[in-house]
Amino acid sequence: MNARRVRRRVVNGMMTGLVGVLSFLAVLALVLILGNLVVKGASSLDWNFFVKNPVPAGESGGGVANAIVGTGIIVGLACLIGLPVGIGAGLYLAEFGSGRLGWIVRFVADVLNGTPSIVVGIFAWTWLVKPMGHFSALAGSVALAILMVPMLARTTEEMVRLVPHSLREAALALGYPRWRTSLRIVARTALAGIVTSSLVGVARIAGETAPLLFTALGNLNFTTHILEPMQALSLQIYTYATGPFDEWPRLAWAAAIVLMGLVLLLAVAARSAIRQGPPHGAAR
Amino acid sequence: MTALPIEPVPAPEPRWRALRGVNAGDRIYRGTLTVLAVTLPLLLLALVGELVVSAWPAIRRFGPHFLWTSVWDPVAGVFGAAPMIFGTIASSLLALVIAVPLSLGVAIFLTEFAPKRVRQPIAFLVELLAAIPSVVYGLWGVFVLIPFLRAQVVPPLRVVLGWTPFFDGVFYGNSLLAGGVILAIMIVPYIAAVSREVLLAVPGSQREAALGMGATRWEAVWTAVVPYGRAGLIGAIILGLGRALGETMAVTMLIGNRHDIGLSVLQPAYTMAAAIANEFSEATTNLYLSALFEVGLLLFVITVVVNALARLLIWQVARGTAVGSRAL
Numbered sequence: 001m002n003a004r005r006v007r008r009r010v011v012n013g014m015m016t017g018l019v020g021v022l023s024f025l026a027v028l029a030l031v032l033i034l035g036n037l038v039v040k041g042a043s044s045l046d047w048n049f050f051v052k053n054p055v056p057a058g059e060s061g062g063g064v065a066n067a068i069v070g071t072g073i074i075v076g077l078a079c080l081i082g083l084p085v086g087i088g089a090g091l092y093l094a095e096f097g098s099g100r101l102g103w104i105v106r107f108v109a110d111v112l113n114g115t116p117s118i119v120v121g122i123f124a125w126t127w128l129v130k131p132m133g134h135f136s137a138l139a140g141s142v143a144l145a146i147l148m149v150p151m152l153a154r155t156t157e158e159m160v161r162l163v164p165h166s167l168r169e170a171a172l173a174l175g176y177p178r179w180r181t182s183l184r185i186v187a188r189t190a191l192a193g194i195v196t197s198s199l200v201g202v203a204r205i206a207g208e209t210a211p212l213l214f215t216a217l218g219n220l221n222f223t224t225h226i227l228e229p230m231q232a233l234s235l236q237i238y239t240y241a242t243g244p245f246d247e248w249p250r251l252a253w254a255a256a257i258v259l260m261g262l263v264l265l266l267a268v269a270a271r272s273a274i275r276q277g278p279p280h281g282a283a284r
Numbered sequence: 285m286t287a288l289p290i291e292p293v294p295a296p297e298p299r300w301r302a303l304r305g306v307n308a309g310d311r312i313y314r315g316t317l318t319v320l321a322v323t324l325p326l327l328l329l330a331l332v333g334e335l336v337v338s339a340w341p342a343i344r345r346f347g348p349h350f351l352w353t354s355v356w357d358p359v360a361g362v363f364g365a366a367p368m369i370f371g372t373i374a375s376s377l378l379a380l381v382i383a384v385p386l387s388l389g390v391a392i393f394l395t396e397f398a399p400k401r402v403r404q405p406i407a408f409l410v411e412l413l414a415a416i417p418s419v420v421y422g423l424w425g426v427f428v429l430i431p432f433l434r435a436q437v438v439p440p441l442r443v444v445l446g447w448t449p450f451f452d453g454v455f456y457g458n459s460l461l462a463g464g465v466i467l468a469i470m471i472v473p474y475i476a477a478v479s480r481e482v483l484l485a486v487p488g489s490q491r492e493a494a495l496g497m498g499a500t501r502w503e504a505v506w507t508a509v510v511p512y513g514r515a516g517l518i519g520a521i522i523l524g525l526g527r528a529l530g531e532t533m534a535v536t537m538l539i540g541n542r543h544d545i546g547l548s549v550l551q552p553a554y555t556m557a558a559a560i561a562n563e564f565s566e567a568t569t570n571l572y573l574s575a576l577f578e579v580g581l582l583l584f585v586i587t588v589v590v591n592a593l594a595r596l597l598i599w600q601v602a603r604g605t606a607v608g609s610r611a612l
Contacts, residue, residue, distance in 0.1 A: 012500035016397050022389025023398070026476065027409045029469050033416060033424050040427070088320030096314060101321070108324045112331075114591035116530025118557045119335070119580045122564060126334045150324060179313030207417025210532040210557070214564055234419045234533075241423045242537060249427060256420045267415045271408075 037260055041253030049254055053222050054236075057245045064255050066222040067236040071262070073224060074140045074216055074232055075206050082145035082152065082205075083198055089149065090156025090194075095182055097157065105153070112150035120146050121211035129215055137230035140216030144205040152201045159193025160186060196273040203266035207259060209234035233259040332584075339578035341571055350578060356543045358568070363575035365582065367543045371460070371553035372583070375539060376528040378464030378549060379471060384521055387472045391479035396491075396505050407480065414473035422537035425466045430457040430538070433465070438550065452548040456540075461549040463539035467528045475524035478598065482516030483509060519597030526590040530583060532557040556583045 048063050055062035089109070093102055124143035129135055163186050171181040187194070209232075212218075217229040218239065233255055240252035336343075342350065346363060353364025390410055394403050438455045445451045455461075486509050494504035510517065540552020541562055556579045567573040 008500055008503065012502040015502040015506075019389040019393035019397060022386050023393040023406060023410075026386055026390050026413070026472055027406060029472070030409055030413050030416075032428070033420070036424060036428050037420070085320050085323055088317050089324055092317035092321035096317065097321075101318070105321045105324050108328045110591070110595060111588055112324065112328060114526050114530070114587050115331075116532065116557055116583055116587055118530070118532040118560050119584045120331075122338075122560060122577065122580050123331050123334055125564075126338055127330070146327060149327075153321075153324065177307045178310045179307070180309070182313065203415060207415075207419070209417070209419040210561060213561055234417055237419045237423055238533065238537075241419070241426055252423055253427075256423055259417060260420060263415050263417060264412075267412065 034260070037253060037257050040250070041255075041257040044250050044254035045257060050258075054220055054251075057243070057247075060247060062251075064231075064233065064236055064251070064258070066219065067231040067233045067255065068258065069222065069224065070137065070216070070219070070231040071206065071233045071259075073226065074137050074212070074230060075144065075202060077138065077141035077226060078144035078148060078205055079198075079202060081141060082148035082201070085145070086149040086152025086201065087156050087194060087198070089153035090197075091160060091182065091187060093153060093157040094160035095186075106157075109150035109153045112146070113154070116210075117143075117147055117208055118210040118213075121214055124211065125214040132227075134227075135215060135217035135229040137216050137226045137228065140212045140230070140232070141226070143211035143215050144208060147208065147211060148201045148205050151204065152197055155197035155200070156190075156194055159190045159197060162193065163189045192273050196270045199266050199270035199273065203263050203270065206266065207234055207263050209238055213238075233262075335577060335581040335584060339574055339581045342574040342578040345571065346575075350575075351582075354543065354545060358563075358572045361569065361571050363572070365556070365559075365575075365579055367545050368554045368556045368559050368579060369582070370545045371539065372529055372555040372557070372586075374549075374553065375460055375463045375467055375535060375555055376525055378460065379467035379528045380521065380525060382465060382468035383471050383475055383524060386468070387475035387520075387524070388479055388517065390472070390476040391483055392505060392510075394476075394480055395483040396501065396509065407477075410476050411473050413469065414477075418470070418531060418533040419537075421466055421470055421534040425462060425534060425538045429466060430462050433457075433462060449547040450549055453546075453551050455550040456552075458538055458540035458552050459550050460539060460553045463535045463553070463555070464549065466534045466538055467531055470531060470534065471524040471527045474527050475520050478520035478523055479513075479517050482513040482520060482598070485516070486512045515597045515600045519594045519600075522590055522594035522597065526587050526594060529590060530557055530587045532561050536561045556580075 048061060050063055050068065051065050052061065052063035053066045054064065089105060093105060096102065097106065120143050124139050124146070128139035128142060132139070167189060168181055168186055171185040172178070176185070212232055212235055216232055216235065218235040219229045219231045223230055237252050237255045237259065240248040240255065342363065346353075350363065350365055351369065352366050353362075354366040355362050355364050356367070357363075390406075394407055398406065434455060434457060438461075442451055490508045490512050491504050494508035495501070499507065535555050536558040539555060539558060541554055541558055542552040543554055544551065546553070560576050560580055560583075564573075564576055567576055
C-alpha cells in the first residue's frame with residue numbers, strides 16, 4: 001500500500017516536471033529563433049541596409065530599401081481593400097447576422113480562414129495576373145486582402161458582440177436611428193477591439209510569402225508603381241535564403257530582423273490596444 | 285414518457301424588423317453592410333470556380349489516376365500527384381507526433397500546474413511563435429535546424445533506430461525530418477492555444493471531484509480534466525493538422541522537393557503546397573499548369589474537410605464561444 005502511494009507521488013512529480021519541461025522547450029524554440037535572428041543579422045543592419053537597393057550578386061553592400069517600401073505599399077494597399085470589407089462584413093454578422101445569410105457568411109469565413117495561402121496565391125494569379133498579362137503589386141495586395149478579410153470579419157463580429165445591449169437600447173430610446181446607433185455607439189464602443197483585430201490581421205499578412213510568389217513576384221529595382229512587379233521583404237528573404245551566393249544568407253538574416261521587427265511591433269500594438277479594452281465596462 | 289411533439293422552431297425575427305424601411309439611412313446602412321458581407325460567399329464561389337476551371341484539362345486527362353500514380357514528367361506531359369499527397373500527409377503526421385505532446389504539455393502546464401503569475405507571460409511567448417513569418421522559419425531551418433539535426437540528432441537516431449526503414453539512407457539535410465520538425469514548431473502555438481481554451485472550459489468541479497477522492501494533481505488532470513475535454517483537444521490537434529497541411533514556404537525550403545515516396549524520414553520528399561510554390565512559374569505547358577491547379581484544388585478540399593472536422597469537435601466542447609479565434 002505504501003509503495004503504491006509513493007509510486008503515485010513519484011508519477012505526479014514526474015508528470016508535473018514533464019509538462020513544465022515541455023513548456024520550457026516551446027519557449028526555448030522562440031528564444032532560439034529570435035536569438036539566431038539577432039546574432040546572425042544584427043551586424044548587417046546599418047544605415048545603407050535601409051536606404052540602398054540590392055546590388056548585383058557578387059558585389060558587396062547594398063540594402064533592401066525597395067523591399068521595405070514594397071512591403072509597405074503591398075500591405076497598405078491590401079489594408080485599403082481588406083479592412084473595409086472585413087470590418088463591414090463583421091458588423092453585418094454582429095448586427096444582422098441572425099438569419100440564413102449570416103450563417104452562410106460565417107461558415108464561408110471559417111472555410112476561407114483555413115485555406116492555404118498558396119491556393120489564394122494561384123487564385124489571384126488566374127484572376128488578375130493572367131488577364132492583365134503581367135505581374136503586379138496590386139495582384140499581391142488582392143491576394144493578401146483575401147487572406148485578411150475572413151479572419152477580420154469573424155474577430156470584428158466577436159468584438160462588436162461584446163458591447164452590452166443596454167447601450168444600444170439607450171441610444172435607440174433617445175431616438176437615434178439604427179445606423180447611427182450602430183456606427184456611433186456600438187462600433188465606437190468596440191473600437192479598441194476592432195483596432196486590435198485589424199492589427200492582428202495586418203501582422204498576419206505582412207509576413208506572408210506564398211501568395212506573393214506569383215502575384216507581386218519581386219523586383220530588383222525600386223518601384224512604387226502598383227501595376228508593376230514589386231519586391232517585398234518576405235520575397236527578398238526567400239530569394240536570399242535559397243540563393244547560391246555567400247553574401248546572401250547574411251542579407252537574408254538582416255532582412256528577417258526587419259520583417260520580424262515589423263510583425264512584432266504590430267503584435268505588441270494589438271496587445272496594448274486590447275489591454276485598454278472597450279470602455280463602458282464591456283467584457284474583457 | 286410520451287415523446288414531446290417536435291415542432292420546427294421559428295427563426296428569431298431580426299431584432300428591428302418593425303423599424304425597417306422607416307429611415308432611409310437605415311436602409312442604406314444595412315444594404316452596404318450586406319453587400320460587404322456577401323463578398324465572402326462570392327469570393328469562395330469564385331475561388332472554387334477558378335480552381336476547377338483551371339484544373340479541368342488535367343482532371344479530364346488523368347481522371348482519378350492523378351491521385352495514385354507517381355510519375356511527374358512535364359516533358360512527356362504525364363502527371364501523378366501521389367508523391368506529393370504522400371509527402372504532405374507524412375510531413376504533417378510527423379509534425380503532429382512532435383507537436384502534440386509538446387503543445388498538450390504547454391496547455392496542461394499553463395492551466396493546471398504553472399504559478400499564476402507566469403501563466404500569462406508563457407502563454408504570450410508561445411503564441412508569439414505563431415507571429416513568426418513562415419519564410420523566417422524556413423531561413424532558420426536552412427541555416428540552424430538542418431546543421432543541428434545533422435550534427436546532434438541524426439547520428440544518435442541512426443544508432444538506436446537505424447535498423448528500421450524509417451531511418452534508412454544518407455542524411456543530406458533537406459528531408460522529411462527537417463520539414464516535419466519545422467512544421468511541428470509552427471503548429472505548436474495553434475494547438476496549445478486552442479487546447480488551453482478547451483481545458484479552461486472544463487468545469488472546476490471535475491478537478492475538485494477527483495482531488496476530493498484523493499487523486500494527485502496529475503491523476504486529477506489525466507482522469508478527470510483531459511477526458512472531459514477530449515473532443516475539444518482532438519479538435520485542436522486536427523486544427524493544427526489543417527495548418528500543417530497547407531503550410532508552404534518553410535516546408536518548401538526544407539523538405540528537399542523530390543518526387544519520391546519513401547519510408548525514410550531522412551530522405552527528401554515533396555508536399556502539394558511546395559510543388560505549387562516551386563513549379564508554378566516553370567509550368568510551360570497548359571497541361572502542366574492545369575496539373576498544378578489540380579494539386580491546388582486537392583489541397584483546398586483536404587484543408588476544408590480537415591478544418592470543418594476540427595470546428596465541429598471544438599464547438600462540441602465550447603458551444604457558442606469562438607474558441608480558437610484568439611489562436612490567430
